[in-house]
Amino acid sequence: MTEKKLLRKPIKAAKQLGEVMRDYSYRMDRISKGEEEGKIAWCTSVGPAELLCALDFEVHYPENHGAMLGSTRLAMDYIPLANAIGYSPDICSYLTSDVGCYLKGETPLSRAYPGIDSVPRPDILAYNTNQCRDVREWFEYYGREFNVPVVGINPPHGLREIVPAEIADVVQQMKDLIPTLEEVSGQKFDIDKFRESMRLSRECSELWGHVLGLARNVPSPWTFFDGTIHMGPAVCLRGSQRANDYYQILKAELEERVAEGVGAVEDERFRIYWEGMPIWGRLRALSEQFYELKSCVLVSTYCNSWIFSAFDENRPFESMAQAYTEIFINRSEPVKERYMEKLVEEFKVDGIIFHDSKTCPNNSNSRYGMPQRLEKKLGIPTLTIDADLNDLRMYSEETTRTNIEAFIEQLEERE
Amino acid sequence: MSQKGVNLDDRYFAGLDSGTSTTKAVVIDARKGILGSFVRRSGANLLESAEIAFEEALKRARLNRDDIEYVVATGFGRRSISFADLSKTEISCHSRGCHHYFPEEITVIDIGGQDNKVVKLDAGGRKTSFKMNRKCAAGTGAFLEEMAYKLDVPLHELEDLARKSSKGTELGSFCTVFTATEVLDRIRGGKRLEDIVRGLFSSVAKRILEMDTLTGRVIMSGGVVAHNPIVAEIIGERAKKKVEIAPHPQEMGAFGAALFAAESQAAEPTQENLLPISRR
Numbered sequence: 264m265t266e267k268k269l270l271r272k273p274i275k276a277a278k279q280l281g282e283v284m285r286d287y288s289y290r291m292d293r294i295s296k297g298e299e300e301g302k303i304a305w306c307t308s309v310g311p312a313e314l315l316c317a318l319d320f321e322v323h324y325p326e327n328h329g330a331m332l333g334s335t336r337l338a339m340d341y342i343p344l345a346n347a348i349g350y351s352p353d354i355c356s357y358l359t360s361d362v363g364c365y366l367k368g369e370t371p372l373s374r375a376y377p378g379i380d381s382v383p384r385p386d387i388l389a390y391n392t393n394q395c396r397d398v399r400e401w402f403e404y405y406g407r408e409f410n411v412p413v414v415g416i417n418p419p420h421g422l423r424e425i426v427p428a429e430i431a432d433v434v435q436q437m438k439d440l441i442p443t444l445e446e447v448s449g450q451k452f453d454i455d456k457f458r459e460s461m462r463l464s465r466e467c468s469e470l471w472g473h474v475l476g477l478a479r480n481v482p483s484p485w486t487f488f489d490g491t492i493h494m495g496p497a498v499c500l501r502g503s504q505r506a507n508d509y510y511q512i513l514k515a516e517l518e519e520r521v522a523e524g525v526g527a528v529e530d531e532r533f534r535i536y537w538e539g540m541p542i543w544g545r546l547r548a549l550s551e552q553f554y555e556l557k558s559c560v561l562v563s564t565y566c567n568s569w570i571f572s573a574f575d576e577n578r579p580f581e582s583m584a585q586a587y588t589e590i591f592i593n594r595s596e597p598v599k600e601r602y603m604e605k606l607v608e609e610f611k612v613d614g615i616i617f618h619d620s621k622t623c624p625n626n627s628n629s630r631y632g633m634p635q636r637l638e639k640k641l642g643i644p645t646l647t648i649d650a651d652l653n654d655l656r657m658y659s660e661e662t663t664r665t666n667i668e669a670f671i672e673q674l675e676e677r678e
Numbered sequence: 679m680s681q682k683g684v685n686l687d688d689r690y691f692a693g694l695d696s697g698t699s700t701t702k703a704v705v706i707d708a709r710k711g712i713l714g715s716f717v718r719r720s721g722a723n724l725l726e727s728a729e730i731a732f733e734e735a736l737k738r739a740r741l742n743r744d745d746i747e748y749v750v751a752t753g754f755g756r757r758s759i760s761f762a763d764l765s766k767t768e769i770s771c772h773s774r775g776c777h778h779y780f781p782e783e784i785t786v787i788d789i790g791g792q793d794n795k796v797v798k799l800d801a802g803g804r805k806t807s808f809k810m811n812r813k814c815a816a817g818t819g820a821f822l823e824e825m826a827y828k829l830d831v832p833l834h835e836l837e838d839l840a841r842k843s844s845k846g847t848e849l850g851s852f853c854t855v856f857t858a859t860e861v862l863d864r865i866r867g868g869k870r871l872e873d874i875v876r877g878l879f880s881s882v883a884k885r886i887l888e889m890d891t892l893t894g895r896v897i898m899s900g901g902v903v904a905h906n907p908i909v910a911e912i913i914g915e916r917a918k919k920k921v922e923i924a925p926h927p928q929e930m931g932a933f934g935a936a937l938f939a940a941e942s943q944a945a946e947p948t949q950e951n952l953l954p955i956s957r958r
């Protein structure tokens with residue numbers, strides 16, 4: 264067997280991405296150290312970011328930090344520390360790696376950005392349990408540690424249809440956050456600033472949706488694995504112009520690839536949907552395996568979760584409540600299935616891989632028979648991989664490799 | 679260079695299955711008949727083990743390495759077999775082998791050293807679905823080995839012991855280590871050894887039945903059922919379905935690999951693959 268040299272197609276915009284994320288991290292660090300004016304809020308990734316931006320908070324996202332811990336595999340050093348103080352190995356491994364990292368007084372930010380030696384100290388923590396309850400427990404922990412206020416939104420769960428009463432409830436919960444946010448920020452809430460941050464966020468969401476949508480092209484100009492890296496600004500900087508400027512650059516590059524018929528995977532043969540969390544510590548290995556198998560993982564519920572089509576600056580509260588409540592993870596099985604069916608068709612998907620993430624039942628959709636139902640309905644095969652977002656103790660390299668290889672062999676048999 | 683490939687009877691292929699506990703080699707001719715095979719423990723050096731198994735299978739086939747046109751490797755160590763021309767997963771190879779004998783809609787159950795597979799095939803031999811056991815080795819060959827050790831019973835005596843029992847002891851745990859504790863507890867509670875051993879096989883059967891439904895004709899392969907056919911009976915009883923054991927179940931993966939070798943496009947005689955392997 265001859266080893267073929269891999270021809271990787273790096274995305275040039277990664278350089279600008281690095282700069283954007285670096286500036287963002289250093290700015291927060293300066294505020295945290297008191298070298299610059301400002302306040303820091305910690306927010307869940309699909310939390311009320313735009314409200315925080317409207318009050319000029321710089322926003323830190325513990326989930327983003329969790330993903331860094333996963334991709335650097337440092338999570339494995341930290342998870343046991345959180346386990347030891349009573350945070351079970353069965354709960355969110357973002358939470359356990361992040362808390363463990365805090366207990367050890369370290370952060371992967373130091374490696375990436377010299378001079379930063381801790382996560383920015385929060386002035387307030389704001390969560391939304393639209394994704395799971397773990398985020399609340401996570402934020403409550405830090406609320407106690409830093410002795411700062413913890414505010415949050417607890418929307419209704421697992422929704423099939425979303426009725427006006429539910430939106431009204433969430434709107435009220437959002438408005439109820441304002442007095443505390445005003446107090447901590449020392450600013451008066453300004454509806455026009457809020458509208459502006461909603462407008463910027465909508466633009467960001469549209470741009471992000473557009474670049475993800477470019478993967479509809481055959482061959483796809485980029486992969487899910489690229490997406491998990493380039494989503495940084497959509498998660499951390501939406502509501503600010505910085506994110507939108509970055510996505511213009513990425514958009515131009517990917518559109519150029521499409522125009523030239525350049526695919527991310529050479530001789531793309533199969534097009535795969537990734538459902539569920541990334542396996543952060545194995546993104547590279549997985550992306551290389553798919554590359555060798557000439558298969559492109561090009562669409563995912565995960566990356567799509569930061570497209571908020573409902574955002575509308577003319578109805579800022581209602582549309583934010585709508586957008587953050589109607590997210591995939593907060594929906595019923597039939598709604599999720601319809602959503603996936605549509606993407607499978609639009610992206611010309613040959614097969615779906617479900618990641619059953621041990622510590623994130625909330626974002627593991629293979630547990631109630633969905634793969635079997637979709638197989639039947641769509642006539643395409645599915646594969647379920649047992650792993651975890653951060654905790655590699657739950658991961659068997661060889662089993663996963665073999666499963667993926669066999670899945671591609673199954674797709675070959677159907678050609 | 680001889681003119682191999684001109685005469686069908688003069689073309690030979692091999693499959694190697696480098697498993698976690700044993701390595702299997704099978705040599706076939708172009709008519710898909712087995713000329714020689716060999717099974718040995720894999721040990722730590724997978725490549726060396728594959729070399730030896732291959733040589734032994736060749737000896738039994740009365741052939742030399744240079745007579746073999748194409749080699750396909752499969753199993754856990756497939757990528758370590760550097761002399762193979764191609765590798766395929768064990769999921770595909772067991773399926774290919776079973777489809778050869780049962781060209782109809784089947785469910786293949788393979789119990790190996792450290793993994794279990796349930797694969798569904800349509801009448802054309804295409805996989806319609808496949809499942810592998812989750813992370814742990816509960817219900818695999820490794821589980822039985824561990825229990826035989828704990829019970830201080832030679833592995834090959836498990837089958838006969840279990841056959842002396844009419845009612846197995848129920849063992850509830852998923853986990854191999856916890857099952858060992860449960861077993862000790864049962865012994866202390868006065869349960870008969872044969873009932874416990876039957877209970878162990880039932881627990882293997884349960885792990886399989888949790889993985890998927892059984893549809894079409896049900897065929898078993900793998901080392902565990904080769905040495906312990908009682909597992910097929912217990913699965914059949916529990917599923918209320920006839921469960922058959924494939925011919926040469928332990929070598930099924932290697933046989934499937936050899937079939938792929940024979941069918942591989944590259945197996946068409948070309949200047950390249952007519953060269954002896956050593957000179958390619």
Ligand code: SF4
Pocket residue numbers: 326355356357358394395396397398540622623624625626652
């Ligand atoms: S959705 Fe999953 S990964 Fe995200 S915070 Fe909740 S449990 Fe953790």
